[in-house]
Amino acid sequence: MTAFQGNLQPITLNASVQQALGKHMLTCYPHEACGVLLGAAAAGGMRIDRYLPMRNVAPDPLHAFVPDPQEWVAALYLKPAPVGIFHSHPHTAPWPSSADIRGLSSLGAEFQVYLIGSPGLSSSAPRLNGFLIGRQPDATGKPSCRLLHSALTLC
Ligand SMILES: [Zn+2]
Incomplete structure (x- = not known):
């Protein structure tokens, strides 16, 4: 396919992030949960240290997510800026939907x-x-x- 192949870095989550994601998914159920991920490039991959949950203001939160614009803009001004985004699929497997793929281009580099x-x-x-x-x-x-499936490790 591309040069990205064979070059995939692992994503590492610490235990508190993993817990926060699970908790937010349950709190929002049956709506989709969403938020941003804070972290940094770490030796050979990306390390996620913190999850910042956001309100989902999508008109149809059962099947879509739109982070609250005020929370979103505030997060973009954080130093360092968020390195990732999270959302949940309450009723389906955690694989990107076509809407997820379309939304990628609106995310900053x-x-x-x-x-x-x-x-x-x-x-x-x-x-x-x-x-x-x-x-x-x-x-x-x-x-x-595009999205490249990566190894997820917990620490
Ligand atoms: Zn999705």
Whole structure:
């Protein structure tokens, strides 16, 4: 495919972030939960240290997420800026939807990590998938974004 292949860095979450994500997914259920991830590039990958939950103000929060604009703008001014975004799929597996893919281009280049969680309320256990946001020029030279499934490790 591309140069990104074979070059995928792991995403590391600390235990408190993992707990915060799980808690927020349950609090928001049956709506989608959303928020941003704070962290940094770490040796050989990305390290996520903190989760900042946000209100989901989507008109249809059962099937979509739109972070509260005020909380979103405030987060963008943090130093250092958020490195990732999280949302949940309350009813489906944590894989990117076509709407998720379309929304990638609106994220600034500082966003490198994309996490999707499923609370797993019915029969399955909670699940979390981690992706790196790949940006490459398309045939017309415009940046095109895609998600690269990455290894998620907990520490
Ligand atoms: Zn989604």
